[in-house]
Amino acid sequence: MKYLITPQDISEIDRDYFRRIEVTCYYVLLQSRCTGHYWYIRVNCTSNHRTNLFVYHKHHKQDAFHPQTTAPSIKKVCKYIKEHDAYHLKRVKAKRVKTNRNKEI
Secondary structure, eight states: OOOOOOHHHHHHHHHHEEEEEOSSSSSSEEETTOOOOEEEEEEOTTTTSSSEEEEEESSSSSOEEEEEESSSHHHHHHHHHHEEEEEEEEHHHHHHHHHHHHHHH
């Protein structure tokens, strides 16, 4: 039997952190409420048992998705996304500080 995304998997998605755009048994499309980035998580349909989920990412709605990572569960995908968001926000903040310093000079 091929692995599908289950209601249990969906229940592990933090609804306060993510906006669920589309959910099927083969993929989930999420948007981070923290950064606004989009995440496409799909089942590895080439295997007959539960294996990695493929995770794709984009910054803006009009952008194309690019491969980001793989993970064995929705729970681990959500953890990865939260870590990615923290990293992204740290970079954005550092860029703003650097820009503001340059304006002062």
